[in-house]
Amino acid sequence: MARIVQKYGGSSVADADCMRRVAQRIHETREAGNDVVVVVSAMGDTTDELIQLAQEVHASPDDREMDQLMAAGEQISSSVLTMALHAMGCEAVSMTGPQAGIRTDAAHTRAKITGIDPARVHQALGFGRVVIIAGFQGLTPASDVATLGRGGSDTTAVALAAALEADKCQIFTDVDGVYTTDPRICSGARKLDRITCDEVLELASLGAKVLHSRSVEIAKKYGVRLEVLSSFKRSPGTEIVEGDSSMEDVVVRGIAADKGQCKVTLHGVPDSPGVAARVFHRLADHDVNVDMIVQNVSEEGHTNISFTIPVSDMKRAKTAADELSRELEAQGVDFDEDIAKVSIVGIGMKSHSGVASRMFSALAEHGINIGMISTSEIKISIVIARDSADEAVRVLHKSFELE
Amino acid sequence: MARIVQKYGGSSVADADCMRRVAQRIHETREAGNDVVVVVSAMGDTTDELIQLAQEVHASPDDREMDQLMAAGEQISSSVLTMALHAMGCEAVSMTGPQAGIRTDAAHTRAKITGIDPARVHQALGFGRVVIIAGFQGLTPASDVATLGRGGSDTTAVALAAALEADKCQIFTDVDGVYTTDPRICSGARKLDRITCDEVLELASLGAKVLHSRSVEIAKKYGVRLEVLSSFKRSPGTEIVEGDSSMEDVVVRGIAADKGQCKVTLHGVPDSPGVAARVFHRLADHDVNVDMIVQNVSEEGHTNISFTIPVSDMKRAKTAADELSRELEAQGVDFDEDIAKVSIVGIGMKSHSGVASRMFSALAEHGINIGMISTSEIKISIVIARDSADEAVRVLHKSFELE
Numbered sequence: 001m002a003r004i005v006q007k008y009g010g011s012s013v014a015d016a017d018c019m020r021r022v023a024q025r026i027h028e029t030r031e032a033g034n035d036v037v038v039v040v041s042a043m044g045d046t047t048d049e050l051i052q053l054a055q056e057v058h059a060s061p062d063d064r065e066m067d068q069l070m071a072a073g074e075q076i077s078s079s080v081l082t083m084a085l086h087a088m089g090c091e092a093v094s095m096t097g098p099q100a101g102i103r104t105d106a107a108h109t110r111a112k113i114t115g116i117d118p119a120r121v122h123q124a125l126g127f128g129r130v131v132i133i134a135g136f137q138g139l140t141p142a143s144d145v146a147t148l149g150r151g152g153s154d155t156t157a158v159a160l161a162a163a164l165e166a167d168k169c170q171i172f173t174d175v176d177g178v179y180t181t182d183p184r185i186c187s188g189a190r191k192l193d194r195i196t197c198d199e200v201l202e203l204a205s206l207g208a209k210v211l212h213s214r215s216v217e218i219a220k221k222y223g224v225r226l227e228v229l230s231s232f233k234r235s236p237g238t239e240i241v242e243g244d245s246s247m248e249d250v251v252v253r254g255i256a257a258d259k260g261q262c263k264v265t266l267h268g269v270p271d272s273p274g275v276a277a278r279v280f281h282r283l284a285d286h287d288v289n290v291d292m293i294v295q296n297v298s299e300e301g302h303t304n305i306s307f308t309i310p311v312s313d314m315k316r317a318k319t320a321a322d323e324l325s326r327e328l329e330a331q332g333v334d335f336d337e338d339i340a341k342v343s344i345v346g347i348g349m350k351s352h353s354g355v356a357s358r359m360f361s362a363l364a365e366h367g368i369n370i371g372m373i374s375t376s377e378i379k380i381s382i383v384i385a386r387d388s389a390d391e392a393v394r395v396l397h398k399s400f401e402l403e
Numbered sequence: 404m405a406r407i408v409q410k411y412g413g414s415s416v417a418d419a420d421c422m423r424r425v426a427q428r429i430h431e432t433r434e435a436g437n438d439v440v441v442v443v444s445a446m447g448d449t450t451d452e453l454i455q456l457a458q459e460v461h462a463s464p465d466d467r468e469m470d471q472l473m474a475a476g477e478q479i480s481s482s483v484l485t486m487a488l489h490a491m492g493c494e495a496v497s498m499t500g501p502q503a504g505i506r507t508d509a510a511h512t513r514a515k516i517t518g519i520d521p522a523r524v525h526q527a528l529g530f531g532r533v534v535i536i537a538g539f540q541g542l543t544p545a546s547d548v549a550t551l552g553r554g555g556s557d558t559t560a561v562a563l564a565a566a567l568e569a570d571k572c573q574i575f576t577d578v579d580g581v582y583t584t585d586p587r588i589c590s591g592a593r594k595l596d597r598i599t600c601d602e603v604l605e606l607a608s609l610g611a612k613v614l615h616s617r618s619v620e621i622a623k624k625y626g627v628r629l630e631v632l633s634s635f636k637r638s639p640g641t642e643i644v645e646g647d648s649s650m651e652d653v654v655v656r657g658i659a660a661d662k663g664q665c666k667v668t669l670h671g672v673p674d675s676p677g678v679a680a681r682v683f684h685r686l687a688d689h690d691v692n693v694d695m696i697v698q699n700v701s702e703e704g705h706t707n708i709s710f711t712i713p714v715s716d717m718k719r720a721k722t723a724a725d726e727l728s729r730e731l732e733a734q735g736v737d738f739d740e741d742i743a744k745v746s747i748v749g750i751g752m753k754s755h756s757g758v759a760s761r762m763f764s765a766l767a768e769h770g771i772n773i774g775m776i777s778t779s780e781i782k783i784s785i786v787i788a789r790d791s792a793d794e795a796v797r798v799l800h801k802s803f804e805l806e
Contacts, residue, residue, distance in 0.1 A: 016459035023460075056419035057426075057487040065489070068497050069482040072475035076453070079472040084460040086468070099546065120546075129581050130466070143502065 001040040002167040003035040003118040003125075007135065007157035013077050014044035014233035016084075020382035022172075022231060023084035026130055030090060035125045037164060039135040039157040040081055040288060042073030042089055063108035066142060067137075070109075071096070071145040074134035074153070075171065082132045092130040095120065097145070102156065104138035104146045111146035113138060113155065116163035132393035133160065151212030158215040162222035169224050170237075171211060176230035177238035178203065178210050181255035186394045188403040192253065196238045197226075199253050200377045216240065252346040252400040257389045259340045262314055264321055265306040268331030278326055279305060286320040288313045292341065292374040292381060302331070306372055308341060308383060327391045339371065340389035343381040344396055356380055362399035368392050405570040406438040406528075410560035414577045415634035416480050416506055419487075426576075426633060429533060433493060438528050439699055440567060442538040442560040443484055443723065445476030458573065466511035467547060470540070473512075473695035474499070475549040477537035477556070485535045485643040495533040497525065500540035500548070505559065507541035507549045516541055516558065519566035536563065554615030565625035573628050573640075576616060577682035579633035581613050581806040582640035584658035589797045591806040595656065597642045600629075602656050605748040605782045619643065630634035652662035654758055655749040657804040660792045662743045664694060665717055666775065667724055668709040671734030674701035682708060682727055689723040691716045695744065695777040695784060705734075711744060711786060742774065743792035746784040749800055771795050 006029065008022050012306060030036045041047075050069050054061045061069075078094040085092040088398025101117035124131045140146045148155050154171060161169035176191065183189040195203075196219040204213045210228055219226045219240065229237025269275055276295065283290055292308045293300065309317050314337070321333045349355050357381055363370060368391065372383035384392055409432065411425050444450075453472050457464045463489045464472075481497040488495040504520035527534045538556025543549045552559050557574055564572035577593065581603060586592040598606075600623040607616045613631055622629045622643065632640025672678055679698065686693055695711045712720050717740070724736045752758050762783055766773060771794065775786035787795055800806065 016456070053419070053479075053483055054486055056488045057422050058485055061486045062489055064487050065482045065497055068499075069479055070483075072478045075475045075478070076456075076472055079468045080456055080460055082468050082471075083457055083464045086465055087461040092466055096471075165474050 001033045001035065003037070003038045003117050003164060004029060004040065005157050005161040005164065005166045005169045006172060007039040007153055007170070007298065008041065008046055008081075008172045008231055009153065009174065010041040010047065010077075010344075012172055013040055013081060019081055019084045020087075021086055023081060023090070025172075025231070027088050027090045030130050034149060036130045037121060037125070037160060037166070038081070038130065038132045039153055039160060040074065040076070040077050040132060041153040041168065042070075043077045043080070046073040046076065060214075067108045067111075067145050067147045068176055070147050071134070071137045074136055078132045078134040085130060085132070090130060091128055092132055093124050094132045094134070095124075096134045098139035099154065099158070100133045102138035102159070104140055104148070106140045106142060106144075106146065108140075108144075108146050111138060111140065112148040113148065113159045115121050116159060118160070120165045121164065122158075151214070154212040154215035155218065158218045158222075158224050158226065161216060161224045167225065168227060169219065170229060172229055172231035172270060173210070174230070174232065175210070176233050176235050177228050178254070180253065181393050181397050182257065183256065185390045186255075186397045188394075188397055190283050190402060192213075192238050193236070194241055195244055195253060196347050197240055198378055199347055202343070202376070203254050203256050211240075225322045252344045252402065253346040253348070255346065255393050255396050255400075255402070256343045257340055257393050258343075259386055259389055260311050261308045261339060261341055262311055262335060262337040263306060263308050263333040263339050263383060264278070264317055265304055266321065266325060266328070266330050267304050267334065267337075268302040269328045271301055271303040278303065280307075280327075282320050282324055283307075283309075283317065286316045288317045288320060290373060292383065294372045294374060306341070318329050333350050339383050340386045340392075341383055342389060342392045342396070343379050344400065345379045347378050349378055349380075358399065359396060363392060363394050366391060366395050368395070404436045404438065406440070406567060408440045408442065408560050408564040408567065408569045408572045409575060410556055410573070411444065411484075411575045411634055412448055412556065412577065413444040413450065413480075415575055416443055416484060421489075422484055422487045426484060426491055426493070428575075428634070428666065429488060430491050430493045431670045432531050439533045440524060440528070440563060440569070441484070441535045441569045442533060442556055442563060443477065443480050444538050444556040445473075446480045446483070449476040449479065463474060470511045470514075470548050470550045473550050474537070474540045476695070477539055481535045481537040488533060493533060494531055495535055496527050497535045497537070498527075499537045500559065501542035503534070503563070505562070506543035506568040507543055507551070509543045509545060509547075509549065510688060511543075511547075511549050513552040514541060514543065516562045519562060521563070521566050524563075553645055554618070557615040557618035558621065560630065561621045561625075561627050564627045570628065571630060571632045572622065573632060574618075575632055575633065575634035576613070577633070578613070578631075579636050579638050580631050581643075581657070583656065584800050585660065585794050588660065588793045589658075589800045591797075591800055593805060594641070595641050597644055598656060599750050600643055601781055602644050602748050602750055605746070605779070606657050606659050614643075646669045654751040655747045655805065657748050658750070658799050658803075658805070659746045659748065660743055660796050661746075662713050662789055662792055664742060664744055665714055665738060665740040666711050666742050666786060667708060667720055668707055668739075669724065669728060669731070669733050670707050670739040671705045672708060674704050674706040676693065677706065678731065681731075685713075685723050685727055686710075686720065689719045691720045691723060695775060695786065697775045697777060706758050711742070711775070714740065715791065741789050742786050743789045743795075744784055744786055745792060745795045745799070746782050747803065749783045750781050752781050752783075761802065762799060763789065765798050766795060768796050769794060771798070
């Protein structure tokens, strides 16, 4: 008998039929003799509908009230899923995040889990019940409900798996695992049976949207065995492992593309100590999330600083960049919304040389021009024209023999 | 400066526009220098939609899970109403029933309030905030959410008014007060400026649906000043008072009709001690709510027992009555769904004779036949054919000079 935490996303519980299908799967896992704890997201579009409702009465609603509102979505789905299990004769009980003992900090709408007191969950498991927990929420020190932000249900599931010392944490989603790249872009995309935490982290943060990064970080930190699989198909998914020597032969594991960014360049800023710090401090003040940063070599005491940001932060970034340009007496500011970031990820890169040159050559052969480059130990990201992104993914997928 | 508890029903907060109108009213009450605590029901049809959702996955969902589900409705409306107040620059905070310190027993879906710890509400009022509380819910001894059943938001409001020692409890609804009878049936119906608790209790339990009976009982017990008024019109409502000598001249205060009942008769049951007890004990076992009970005089050691029940309890009542008929060797069971109960209510009846004969004569003059009669100190109820109900209301309204 194992203890298994399962997480089902919003599309997996979108209506009564989906609920029954998910309940059937949970019931089978329970019947196989396992202790089962389930974390569930809000049904289908509920979260978006609640956000819209809030915006009808307030242009920028208070965070604490937003959390009070949003938490209702998962409360609804968790109780309905529990009823669907009852209908199959499966003993089950629903719990809100606070009832399940999930404690968070006070950062409403983007709270972090500070601890879990799993006493009530243990008690229910002891009675032989499946426990269905509302994802993405917990209790603040002030006894308010806080949400963990989008993707927070994954985090709830992994944190619970760690607290309950579960044997496995299964993330059910609308894809059946982690792919070498997006199958909608590249027909040769292949499902991976296993991938390391580090690799999936790079893929997740690069727009492959398989798992929420924080959930993978927690899984890595607490050694939770993670698995991504389809809630619609009955096929094996992708296991996320801590590290695997057999993988070291493989250089590149996946290709990710992110078309949701734009590029900002500050031209001709003084190349003196503290300038870069000032630039990114100011951007942080304006709540701009900066992703890639590239600074070119200095010429005549001046340099260009380029960085990428999410398209949604563009307006705030413009304000900040204009301020900076004036204060630093820069030669100008450029905004380029017509970009995409394409990355290759693989733990094998660490010990293989020539990956970058192979990447750049393959793109050059197809006339794809590279605008920015940024590298880490296990990934190389480039910025290219947005309309070349899909082609670049296909070229690289083939070039690194991922078919 | 007064402390005022206001309650807004589901139709008063059905959409964003309604929310803003209600928020405006609350804001004005606050601006006038009052401490304001608001109890709100779920938006429009939310409660019915959640019930339907539950029934799509389970024919008779578990009570504890139903409460977990239903409580989300008021959680949504309370946070959205709070946002609407923020949009007007009015300081406000939402609380669920549990957060507001409302404690209940463990009788899920029909819980009773066992106590209120208003510390958190007091604290928020101390900060100058309007407090918006999710109606109809509280926390059980097992730290679960329980609902008070339909109409429970009225009860929440009155119980909070008692616990907070509020100066007034205003129930905003889609009618502008308590009427002498239903204006849709009788065009001469007149709004009452004042009515006693006892009278409104009889009217409420008789189908006039102005206020939930339990809320009036609590108001009476704790001396809460209650007022019913329209959330759409700005006109004075009806005050509910503890008793008023000026009223004693008036014999009858209101006429109520209830078309949601049916009549059951057990024919020829033995007229021996314990039989009636056995009958109503069995009905209670089958969860049948019995309203009027009439037992005729005995003939040759046998008697007929008739009682009325809500139409919704008919199926369970049939099972119980068939069992009883067999066990008691009765001569048969009759079910009549084609009835209505019409009642006249007035505290003045206590000291006036001839009310009953005046009632019966008026009906007889219009050829309306009476099937059952039941009386209390301040009311007389009769059962008549359902299609005569509206006419009976008009006849009695005129006869007792309520125009």
